[in-house]
Amino acid sequence: MKEQTAQCAHWHASIRIVISILLIWFLVSLGCGVLFREYLDTHMPTVGGAPFGFWMAQQGSILSFIGLLLLYRFLMNRLDKKHGLEDAS
Amino acid sequence: MSQELWNYLLIGLSFAIYIGIALRSKAGSTEDYYVAGGGVSPFANGMATAADWMSAATFISMAGGIAASGYNASRFLMGWTGGFVLLTTLIVPYLRKFGKVTVVDFLGDRFDSTTARLVGVVCAIFISMTYIMGQMRGVGLVFSRLFEIEIATGVLIGAAIVFFYAGIGGMKGITYTQVAQYVVMVFAYTIPAIFISLLLTGNVIPQFGLIGTYTKEGAEVAVPLLEKLNQLNVDLGFAKYTDGNLDTLDMFCITAALMFGTAGLPHVIVRFFTVKSVKAVRTSACWTLACIALIYLTAPAIGAFARVNFINEVNQSTYEDVPEWFHNWEDRGLIAWVDKNQDGILQHQSGAVFEGRVPEFSDERGLSGERIITNTLTANANEVYYDQDILVMANPEMAGLPRWVIALVMAGCVAAALSTAAGLLLVLSTSISHDLMKKVLKPNMTDKQEVHYARLASFFSLVIAAYFGINPPSAIVAKTVAFAFGLAASSFFPTILMGIFFKRVNKYGAIPGMVCGITFTFSYITYFQFFADHSNYWLGISPEGIGFVGMIINFVITLSISYLTPPPSAKIQAMVEEIRNPSGAK
Numbered sequence: 077m078k079e080q081t082a083q084c085a086h087w088h089a090s091i092r093i094v095i096s097i098l099l100i101w102f103l104v105s106l107g108c109g110v111l112f113r114e115y116l117d118t119h120m121p122t123v124g125g126a127p128f129g130f131w132m133a134q135q136g137s138i139l140s141f142i143g144l145l146l147l148y149r150f151l152m153n154r155l156d157k158k159h160g161l162e163d164a165s
Numbered sequence: 166m167s168q169e170l171w172n173y174l175l176i177g178l179s180f181a182i183y184i185g186i187a188l189r190s191k192a193g194s195t196e197d198y199y200v201a202g203g204g205v206s207p208f209a210n211g212m213a214t215a216a217d218w219m220s221a222a223t224f225i226s227m228a229g230g231i232a233a234s235g236y237n238a239s240r241f242l243m244g245w246t247g248g249f250v251l252l253t254t255l256i257v258p259y260l261r262k263f264g265k266v267t268v269v270d271f272l273g274d275r276f277d278s279t280t281a282r283l284v285g286v287v288c289a290i291f292i293s294m295t296y297i298m299g300q301m302r303g304v305g306l307v308f309s310r311l312f313e314i315e316i317a318t319g320v321l322i323g324a325a326i327v328f329f330y331a332g333i334g335g336m337k338g339i340t341y342t343q344v345a346q347y348v349v350m351v352f353a354y355t356i357p358a359i360f361i362s363l364l365l366t367g368n369v370i371p372q373f374g375l376i377g378t379y380t381k382e383g384a385e386v387a388v389p390l391l392e393k394l395n396q397l398n399v400d401l402g403f404a405k406y407t408d409g410n411l412d413t414l415d416m417f418c419i420t421a422a423l424m425f426g427t428a429g430l431p432h433v434i435v436r437f438f439t440v441k442s443v444k445a446v447r448t449s450a451c452w453t454l455a456c457i458a459l460i461y462l463t464a465p466a467i468g469a470f471a472r473v474n475f476i477n478e479v480n481q482s483t484y485e486d487v488p489e490w491f492h493n494w495e496d497r498g499l500i501a502w503v504d505k506n507q508d509g510i511l512q513h514q515s516g517a518v519f520e521g522r523v524p525e526f527s528d529e530r531g532l533s534g535e536r537i538i539t540n541t542l543t544a545n546a547n548e549v550y551y552d553q554d555i556l557v558m559a560n561p562e563m564a565g566l567p568r569w570v571i572a573l574v575m576a577g578c579v580a581a582a583l584s585t586a587a588g589l590l591l592v593l594s595t596s597i598s599h600d601l602m603k604k605v606l607k608p609n610m611t612d613k614q615e616v617h618y619a620r621l622a623s624f625f626s627l628v629i630a631a632y633f634g635i636n637p638p639s640a641i642v643a644k645t646v647a648f649a650f651g652l653a654a655s656s657f658f659p660t661i662l663m664g665i666f667f668k669r670v671n672k673y674g675a676i677p678g679m680v681c682g683i684t685f686t687f688s689y690i691t692y693f694q695f696f697a698d699h700s701n702y703w704l705g706i707s708p709e710g711i712g713f714v715g716m717i718i719n720f721v722i723t724l725s726i727s728y729l730t731p732p733p734s735a736k737i738q739a740m741v742e743e744i745r746n747p748s749g750a751k
Contacts, residue, residue, distance in 0.1 A: 087745050091666075094254045101250045105243045105424075110417050113236075117407070124376025125389025130407040133239035134231075134465040135372060138246045138458050145253055145454055149447040152258075152747070156444070161748045163442050 086159040093151045097144050104140040109133035171572035172311050179576045180326060182345050183583070187330030187338045195615050198335030199266035199595055205340055205439040211452025213343035214436040216350060218245075218457060220296075221303025221582035222645075224350060228560075229553030231468030232475075235398070236409030238468070240420040244650075246454065246461050247420075248427020253450035256428055256658070257437040259665045261446045262743075262750045266438060267592075268431040268657060269600040275664040276672035277737060279605060284679055288656045289431050289596045293589045294630065296432075296649045300586035301634025307578045310497055310558075317635045323583060324631040331587035332594070332623035335616070336439060339587045346580035351459055353577025354557075358463045361470045361564040366390055371466035379473065394469055397476050402515040406469070415702075418710030425716055426650030429658030432588040435595075443747040471556040474563050479549060480513040484533035487511065490562035495536055498526060499552040502535045503542060509533055516545035524550055586630075594623035647690045647708040655682035655715030663723055668741050670723060673730040678723030686715035 108116060113129030120128035123136070156162040166174075192198040205213070223245070231238040263271055269289055273282035301320050308319025330338040355371070362374035365381050379393040388396075394406040404410045411419075427433065440449050478488055484502065494500045501524040502511055509532070518524075519540035529537045558578070561570040598619035603610060610618075656679050663670045663678075690708040693700065700707075706714065732738070 083742070083746050086747075090745075097250070097254055101247065105247045106417060106420060109239055109243050110413060110420060122389075124373070125378060125391050126376040127391075127407050130236055130239075130391075131376065133236065134242055135375070135462055137243050138461055141246055141250050142451070142454050142458055144250055145447075145451045148250075148254055149451055152447060153444060156747050161746060163444060163748050163750070 082159045083161065086155060086161055089155055089159075090152065093148065093155065097148050101141070101144055104132065105137040109137050166568065168568050168571060169312075171568045172575055175569065175572040175576045176311075176579055179345075179349055179580060183326065183330055183342045186341045186345060187334045190334055190337045190341060192333075192335040192337045192616065195266070195599075195612050195619075197337045198616050198619055199591075199599065200435070200438045201336040201340045203439060204441055207440055207445045207449035208452050209340065209344050210436060210440050210449045211456050212347040213340050214433065214449070214453040215456035215460075216343040216347035216580070216584035217339075217436055217588035218433055218453075218585070219350065219460060219581055220585040221300055221307075221578065223460075224354070224581035225303065225307075225554045225557055225578050228464045228467040228471065229556040231465050232472040232556050233553055234409065235394075235404070235406035235468075237411050237416070238465075239409075240411075240416055240423065242461055242465065244420045244423025245427060246457060248424040249450065249454045249457070251424060251428035251658075252433065253447065253454075255662050255665070257434060257450065258443045258446045258747065259744045260434060260661070261437055261440070262443050262745075262747065264751045266435075267595050267599055268434050268661070269596060270604070271661060271664065272675075273600070273604060275737065275740070276675050277734070278672040278676065281672055281676055281679075282600060282604060284676065285657075286596050286600045288652060288679075288683060289592055289600075292430065292649050292652050293432060293592045293596075294626075294633075295645050297586055297589040297593070297626075297630045298633040298637060299645045300582045300589065301630050302637055303582040304579060304586070305634055307575060307582065310499075311575055320631050320634040323579075323586070324627050324634075327583055327586050327590060328624060328627050331590045332620055332627065335594075335619065336435075336591055339591060340439060343584045343587065346584040347456060349573075349580040350577045350584075351456075353573045353580075354460050354467075355463055356570055357560040357564055357566060357574060358467050358470070360566055361474065361560060362466060364564055365470050365473060371470070372462050375466040375469055381477075390469060390473065394473055397473065401476070401480070401513060406472075412705050415705050415707055415710055418706045418713045420710075422654050422710045422712035422716075423646075423650050425658045426652075426654035426712055429653035429656065429661065430649070431596075431653075431657065432585075432592045434657075435592065436588070442750050467557065467560060471560060471563065475551070475556070476513060478563075479511055482511055483509055484511065484535055488563070490559050493562065494551075494555050494559055498524065499555050501526070501538050501550040503538060503548050503550075504531065504533065504535070505542065505546065505548050507532075511549050512546060513549040514545065514547040516547045517543050518547050518550040519543060523552075590623050590626060590630075593626040594619045597622035597626075644690055644694050644708060647694075647711070648687075651686045651690060651708070651712030651715060652683055654712035655686040655719055659716050659719040660723065663720070663727075665741070665744060667724070667727070668738050669732055670727040671730060671733045674723040674725070674727030677726060678719045678721075681722050682715045682719030685718050686712050689715075 109132045116129035117127035123131040269285035272285040304323030305316040305319035309316045358371040362371040366374035366377045367380045368374035368377045378387045379390045398406045519542050521540050524538040527537045689711045
């Protein structure tokens with residue numbers, strides 16, 4: 077029974093992590109790179125010689141994805157440990 | 166040493182490495198054949214997945230596509246990398262914990278239904294088949310361009326090599342050859358980029374070069390590279406490089422469909438079954454995206470450099486003064502010039518030079534020595550035709566690099582096509598041997614027989630793929646991206662996701678959801694590809710983006726029917742609980 081509640085708590089916490097990661101994912105790619113691209117191109121400082129929205133679409137989003145996966149890995153591993161659900165290595 | 170000799174040497178050497186690796190890793194059991202024994206290191210799997218993922222089209226055509234369409238091409242850049250965030254957070258850790266060897270296995274077990282399994286098999290085969298045809302064609306094209314042999318011979322050579330290590334060695338044979346292929350690809354792609362970046366912007370890192378200043382004509386006229394490119398584009402009548410001209414909704418749908426499709430492609434998902442634990446899956450996903458990003462972050466730089474360079478060197482130059490690479494690629498039929506206004510000077514502008522897709526050359530030469538083409542010319546003033554693919558292939562020549570670099574790029578093109586073909590072949594053969602034979606038709610067969618069937622299935626899949634590689638059904642090839650990603654986005658991705666995250670979802674909802682999703686997507690693409698002679702798309706969404714709508718249809722149907730019908734059995738609910746627990750993956 078105890079393990080069941082631990083697993084339940086782990087599951088709910090992991091859903092929160094996934095949703096937060098995907099919100100940022102949406103914002104940096106489809107948000108900055110597509111929906112608000114024109115606005116950002118004109119209203120944000122340029123990145124080097126590149127308009128901000130354009131840069132997000134071709135470079136920034138990809139860099140953010142790597143950051144997001146590293147963050148996901150860190151948070152999930154920590155969560156597993158907290159709830160005692162990690163594999164003994 | 167001549168270019169020809171270098172090409173033979175480097176491509177031959179790379180083949181010897183692939184075959185050497187394959188000989189050392191012969192699969193003995195289904196475990197070896199399907200998941201390479203399950204103990205691949207996260208880093209090795211990251212490189213292998215990156216090679217598996219990046220196809221001939223990505224390697225050869227993507228930078229050219231970016232050069233031609235600027236901002237518009239961002240949909241591929243974001244779509245084909247962003248999908249890995251979805252894949253990692255929503256799909257692969259759970260399927261790895263599930264611990265079976267194919268994606269279709271999950272559908273069959275989770276929904277406890279042979280129908281679900283069969284729908285999955287049909288999807289997996291159709292997606293992988295359309296995809297692999299393009300790869301075989303890619304191998305053939307590279308060989309034919311390099312060694313001036315028939316495309317058919319090139320396809321057959323490629324098919325034989327892939328069969329040798331993938332068909333015989335299964336996942337075990339594929340994994341380490343893909344690692345080697347990734348290494349070849351990454352050098353082949355980045356070395357020319359670094360040199361061309363130095364040449365144009367003085368920056369050794371191409372990604373900084375892209376946002377840096379254009380310094381080739383001296384420091385006093387230095388402007389940001391992208392500004393220079395916008396200026397050139399506008400002068401020649403193209404849309405601004407950093408603006409593009411796609412409708413925002415269409416751009417949104419295509420990018421989304423590519424992302425969700427990526428997260429549902431079986432040949433990518435199964436690569437993560439080869440690592441040891443759920444924790445290893447997470448680490449491996451980080452490596453995978455890092456390896457892919459190395460090439461995807463370089464592509465926009467290559468695209469921008471190549472375009473500036475091409476316009477500067479070619480436009481308003483005389484035929485004698487254009488650089489040597491122009492003549493080389495004209496000889497191979499990928500560049501053409503028609504002196505429409507007969508001033509002896511090359512003018513490049515927007516618009517098609519002639520009617521038809523590719524130039525037809527006659528044997529004669531024109532006044533300046535150019536090859537004469539026989540196509541009907543168009544009225545616009547553009548005189549220079551070039552195939553977009555040359556921007557990657559001619560990159561080393563444009564940057565004035567030595568011959569061995571050119572040969573390395575060619576070896577990279579071949580590696581990209583072979584690695585993807587091998588991964589797809591594995592999905593095709595396991596769909597037949599495991600999902601169809603073992604799970605449906607002949608449940609009693611032994612492990613050895615199953616591996617035997619897998620090899621047999623991969624042989625016949627390759628024969629079919631090679632046939633279509635030689636005689637491509639052009640209407641399908643032209644829409645490979647739409648079909649493969651659209652169908653993956655509307656079938657595998659949503660159904661697997663709901664199978665994991667919604668315990669209440671049952672077979673009564675999942676099967677019609679999947680069927681409606683695919684049918685809608687498939688019909689939409691087919692209608693605009695084969696029947697409609699116009700492109701008045703619904704809400705302006707092109708066939709490449711319709712998979713996003715198909716996915717929403719799948720979600721709505723599956724969820725609404727599932728909540729109106731009885732929940733799945735206690736056994737299945739317990740299974741879902743078990744998948745969500747990250748510890749104890751076998």
